[in-house]
Amino acid sequence: MAGMLTMAKKEFLDIIGEKKFMLIFATLLIVILVSAYQGGLSYSESQSATGSFTFESGQGRGRVGNTTGPVMVFGSAQSLSNSLESMITNFSLVGGVLAIAISFDTINNERQRGSLKTLLSYPIYRDSIVYGKYLGGLLAVTMVSVVSFLGGMGLFISVTGIEMTTDTVLRLAMFFGVSLVYMAIFLAIGLLLSIVLPSPSTSLLASMIVWLSSIQLIPNLGYAIGQILYPVRMTFSQTGEPSFTQQTGFTTLRTIISGLSPSTAYENIVNSLLTTSSLEFTSGTPTVTSISVTTALMSSLPSLLYFVGLLIAIFAAAYVVFMRQEIR
Amino acid sequence: MASVIEIKNLTKKYGDLLAVDHVNYTIEEGEIFGLLGHNGAGKTTTILMLLGLIPPTEGTAIVNGVDVIKEPLQSRRHVGLLPENAGFYENLTARQNLLFYAELADVPDKEASERVEKLIDQVGLDDKRGVKVSAYSRGMRQRLGIAQSLVRDPKVLILDEPTQGIDPEGTQDIRKLIRTLSKDRGMTIIFTTHVLYEVNKLCDRVAIMKNGAIAGIGTIPELRKQVNADEGEDFEQIFLRYQGVV
Incomplete structure (x- = not known):
């Protein structure tokens, strides 16, 4: 498409030449390296430690060990997802901010500067501007993701000495892919807001509100709505002892609403993809069951589809609004 | 000389507002054409339609033989634009x-x-x-x-307030450049300005717009004649007559 690659090249060079980009990129890299190192240490400890069984926590994840000595972690806790938990959380926080910082002023800055009319007067399709700018941003976040992942994973592997089986490589590759889609979503959100809102300061504020909603508001809303619709039931035993029961609908509703947030959806998908085994109890005896890549992928498929659908929907909205805007 | 721009019944409505009202004229090759009018008279809207950046409600324009509605990309290959600001x-x-x-x-x-x-x-x-x-x-x-x-x-150059913010020496250089582009390279130049002295100095022909319509079009002597201006009246007074101010 005429002009698209020129626009993409310029956008990419502009982005990587900005101080704000370098600052957030450096922050992301440091955070990822630190969390990968910590994750690596925790993984190594769990592999080398031994101890007697004392079940400590539920929710499908078991942590077993004696209460005083070193803890032996198994079940899903032995999975990559646990070791990389803080890396996943940090990526969802800083990665989202980086994507927003790149895209919040993509179009309204051109308009405010007075260069949009000039651009449009060239023999290029209007699509080329929106596609090119998005592609440039996407290249920048891909570069960030590649560097962060290679750095983080390199450190994790060197600390843990983990064997890089096909299974592990596949899971990590999917982790990388999902992280890229996550950043692409925030990039599209910033792009949409830069088209809809007239000034960069307003679109920055709106983008930050969306980001905060994604990491805090929507997950909390899920919890609150769940509590309202499925309140905790208090029952009394024959001896008069009160007991509290959480209704089953609560967890389902909370999961659905929270999952609407890109950040929660991202964490859910990645956790699911990196979970290599689960802890199950058969007649009171804990058993570790392996989870294949295919099973992990299938279990996260609905969230994954939602995730990709969300990206397409936001970008399509940005595209349609931009194409329909009249230039005056 | 051949026509490089043909504007045919060009009309633009924004809701109830008639921004450009059934405009018709042609501009010849190598001509310096001034498009005048108060703010909101329809000059910029006409320019944007000539570039195929906004669709007309009615009518069309042909630039260097290319219909700006049917082939906007192709027509933009022939046009250079200096937008205002x-x-x-x-x-x-x-x-x-x-x-x-x-x-x-x-x-x-x-x-x-x-x-x-x-x-x-x-x-x-x-x-x-x-x-x-x-x-x-x-x-x-x-x-x-x-x-x-x-x-x-480009074959056609559209300049929206080209000398805005330029010092007198620079303004003179720009005017010289416009003349050179027109006379030596045969470039057709449309320019809008509020500096009527400049129009007088540069333009071969002028169109004066009022409320989206063409109030007058022609060379400056022709425009003078159309409103029966006195010999002593300068172009500013002629322009104001077209605007209904004088």
């Missing part, structure tokens, strides 16, 4: 800005480089070619804007 990429130098626009216009690399250097000299920015645009004055930006509008070597 044109902005540039502040983090880039004049040269880098122009090379970017040349790439957008599909100018081959080697040719683009030579053309950009020549244009920078032509608009008098030769000693500032390596300076970032953020350090440019308003006049320097306007000169760069003119260079930008010429980077695709």
